[in-house]
Amino acid sequence: MSTCAIPEGSLFDMTVQMFNRAADCLHLDEGYRKIMTTCQRELVVNFPVVMDDGRIEVFTGYRVQHNTSRGPAKGGIRFHPHVSLDDVRALAMLMTFKCAVVKIPYGGAKGGVTCHPASLSRRELERLTRRYASEISILLGPEEDIPAPDVGTNARVMAWLMDTYSMHRGYTVPGVVTGKPLEVGGSAGREEATGRGVFVTILEACRVKGIDIKNARAAVQGTGNVGGTVARLLQQEGCRVVALSKSDGGVYNPHGLDVNDVLTYVQQNRTLQGYPQGEAISNCDLLELDCNILVPAAIENQLLAGNAPRIKAQIVAEGANGPTTPEADAILTDRGILVIPDILCNAGGVTVSYFEWVQSRDAYFWTEREVNARLKRIMTDSFQEVLHTAQKYNVSMRQAAYILAIERVRAAYELRGIYP
Secondary structure: OOOOOOOOOOHHHHHHHHHHHHHHHHOOOHHHHHHHOOOOEEEEEEEEEEOOOOOEEEEEEEEEEEEOOOOOEEEEEEEEOOOOHHHHHHHHHHHHHHHHHOOOOOEEEEEEEEOOHHHOOHHHHHHHHHHHHHHHOOOOEOOOEEEEEOOOOOHHHHHHHHHHHHHHHOOOOHHHOOOOOHHHOOOOOOOOHHHHHHHHHHHHHHHHHOOOHHHOEEEEEOOOHHHHHHHHHHHHOOOEEEEEEEOOEEEEOOOOOOHHHHHHHHHHHOOOOOOOOOEEEOHHHHHOOOOOEEEEOOOOOOEOOOOHHHOOOOEEEOOOOOOEOHHHHHHHHHOOOEEEOHHHHOOHHHHHHHHHHHHHHHOOOOOHHHHHHHHHHHHHHHHHHHHHHHHHHOOOHHHHHHHHHHHHHHHHHHHHOOOO
């Protein structure tokens, strides 16, 4: 088995590097570069939580707003052992550009708590969420900053956050978060929206590369809402999914996996270890499998300068945020591999979050078919806009996506002016 290499830099530094490559193409003014590479607000909170056994633990949480020139701040909340301020800054910056690429009227934000959610009981997780929500509530609001689920959080966590914020206000404020349960104002189609958006962009990329999806082979890193949804939709379209993985490893079958059976096994066992219908494989080895479509849909820093020369896929669809380093991106591009960048590829989640926000404000809800149709149109149109920009500037899809996003953020500043 191969060993994953060490990332070439921090996620924030790598995001700025990606930004600067596109900014150079636009000959972007130095002032706008300073604005767009600096986060507008950063809040760090340290708060106590009473554990089930009576102990008091102190946790550290973050909420960062990168830019609000195009609308309220929008971004997920991550509960993970390796959450850091640097990563939250980078993810907030990515959210700004992601919203701009798909023309959603939001700015970028991100939040998180450094913790291991799987080790917490349901009551401990609720107490942690409510205290964290209280601490960052000075930034939140349906017109100011709207959180959503991310790694380690889900619809229930969003319900706790919404309820906490609402208790502070004295009335229910469903629009303060998205990704809520349907029963308290969530949107149909939200849970699988990110994965469905990835799937739509993969179909568009297959047309560009001349790949017949029904004869294609795919490897998917991740079995959560994103990876699991992508794998299921690819299989439904006739694609052979040959590998799936979780954080502790995966499973490979060259003849194809039964995706629904794999996901059921994960749900029952919380691991893929011991899955009988394939051979065990590491996450690093999964990336280098012989396949047409590779979907890194887990965490950042997976495709690096060390393994990029060995990637065999023709299409890399970034279901995760920041899975490819700048050095690896250059190598993949030089090798003719079409990389669908994260700020386009996984924008389906924030797109349907926007739909949910609109529905919450109007108290009128769309059907799942309507949501999926609107999502497909936006993702398809956005892919074509990025592709056209890539051809116009003779750059990679990633640079093209950043070029579009930067132009749209710059336009907002030019039209609004800089106060005072």
